[in-house]
Amino acid sequence: MAWVNQDKCAIVGVGATDYYVRGKSWPRTINDMAGEAILNACADAGISVKDIDGFAYYSTAGAGYLDKFDTASLMETLGIPHIGFSATLTSGGGGVAGAPGLAVAGLMNEDCKYVVTIMALQQLPQHRLGVVFGAAAPSPENSFLQPSGLVGPGHLMSVLARRHMHLYGTTREAFKEVVQATRANTHNRPKAVRKDPLTDEQYWGQPMLADPLCRLDFCLETDGAVAIITTTTERAKDCRHAPALIHGCTHGGQREWGRAFAWMGMPDPHFASSGHKYVADRLWEQTGLSAKDMDVALIYDHFSAMVLMQLEDYGFCEKGEANDYALAGKLRYDPATGCGVNGGVPVNTHGGNLNEAYIIGMTHVVEAVEQVRGTAINQVKDAEFALATGGPASLPVSGLVLRKA
Template identity: 85%
Template sequence: MGVGATDYYVRGKSWPRTINDMAGEAILNACADAGIHVRQIDGIAYYSGAGAGYLDKFDTASLMETLGIPHVGFSASLTSGGGGCPGAIGLATAGLMNEDCTYTVTLMALQQLPQHRLGVVFGASAPNPENSFLQPSGLVGPGHLMSVLARRHMHLYGTTQDAFAEIVMATRANTANRPKAVRKAPLSKADYDASPMLADPLRRLDFCLETDGAVAVITTTAERAKDCRHPPALVHGCAHGGTRRWGRAFAWMGMPDPEFASSGHAWVADRLWEQTGLRAADMDVALLYDHFSPMVLMQLEDYGFCAKGEGNDYVLAGKVRYDRGAGVNGGVPVNTHGGNLNEAYIIGMTHIVEGVEQVRGTAINQVTDAEFALVTGGPASLPVSGMVLRRA
């Protein structure tokens, strides 16, 4: 794989750059990382319905014209949203295995201008049968909806806000040495407690960043990857989808327990472990989609790092920490790059970059002898996805 990114900007600070400008830079950087020319790209695997941060749309023809790509034999997209970011790499491998293409790019670019914000996307939507329930209830953004799932988990399993704080602090500790990270200042429990309550029980720091920027990933076959610039990160397994009972996720209040108080990943996790013959205990690092801190805890449960309802104690035991020693107390370091909460929110793509660098052995916060990295997408509306990257 080749990986590339732009700088990361606080929401609205990327102007006068455009979506295509940032996407193009990320793709060129990924090509340079892979050691290929941009004209060798002949496939594009999108997710989020080819949506650029839900606020714009990618167009294959425009990207080809902008970058001088002569032809593509594969152009496809997963539906729904950020849950598809690892799944889009699986989509790319499908095109490669079918010999439709030779080098496939997956990308995401995000630019939130003042009049366009993800944080109020449901409140800004036109009324429909679902929104007509959500909007009068004050559930105008993903954070408001996620707070209801978090509160249900607290009710069922005794989960505490202290566990959410620990996730935020543990991943913040991983950004102090990262030049591009948006949030790098040390974070104490007192700092977390002083963060404004936006959607009880979620404070502002439980919400991911709102970031502008772009990330691109080049996928090719294992044979071609031998000639690339860096040791390859091998796609050891990838699964996407989900169950009807999870469905529209936090945009749908009709889910029964236990799905309601979950990340919606259990079914995908089972498929991924069956596909690879691995388990959570085999992972050296976990890059878990963290648009909201409670969803990290629920993914730890759904992927089997701990049993259902034990996420609170697992997290509070320091088991997601990298800065206290990778894998402390039998745990797994989580989001060694800082994640969506602290480094940048490019709808999950930074997690893939970190996974690639971890198994290459070139990450800033390198886990010693990392062989397997778990990368997840979502929790979100279906499909959600997970991927295991393996050291070559």
């Protein structure tokens, strides 16, 4: 059954700051970068910042994992006169693709007219996401994780990756292909942090940070901000660009995934997965589509192995077949044709968290918008549908399908 709000709202503005290597954004502040991104998104949409009257956050309104956004402070900073909607999805980066759905809820309830979703990230030397669990206060879960040396997301994800290798014969060659295939998309992107071609020798020569994941299997650590603006499709007619219609949007998950890699209590096959199967099935039911209908896939890639597991959960290939799917070149974008390779769907045509920048998934939503607008740097030919995902992380995780207007 089609989603009751299908195509009734659209993303009409995207904006970002420059992307900085972790710690290099100072003396800028979180609010400074957030404000710039929001103003840029307003300019892209062709509206005044004073038209914004709603906020739809994710990551519990977190600015990274270090600060919190305060709606009143942003209103005061930007001169927004009033709002009728302010809400947030819980958990972390798993909510990025679901935040536009939260905006739709406010818009369809007629609480607001223009909703902004913002993420800004600024890491200090003493506050790094890479060791967030090691720095956390003791708890029943941390009493297991910390003495085991599982002090950051990468250490935790490595255990899931190793389980996938054990169950399905997945290889590090497939992890390498994820990194190389998406790196190939950044050479022409001015803001990308990692642009140089990546050889096999360079990948294999990287230090092992959490076996089986080496340094390049980890996402970048960057500072910056990204904002998007959502409104009704009717109102979008007055905006500057063709709207990116919100064709489907789901968030949530199932109990077996739960707290995900911060829990380690999932049974097989959930343990060796991205936790997206329930959300993916809802998304395809909601839209009447499937993975084969997607023209481009913007897959949350905080770690290379989790891209493979999401490809399985969304049905781009069967469970346990992502290794062969990747090694067949099916993640790659062919700039000569503007299409995928060997019948595959191009993945992360912007370079993703691994190579362009890590702003907790927001760059994926921006790329999805630009692909269906037809304005992407690495434009997929005749792109009509774009998938963007959020997570794997503790619930909720999320999925978003945008459609060309």
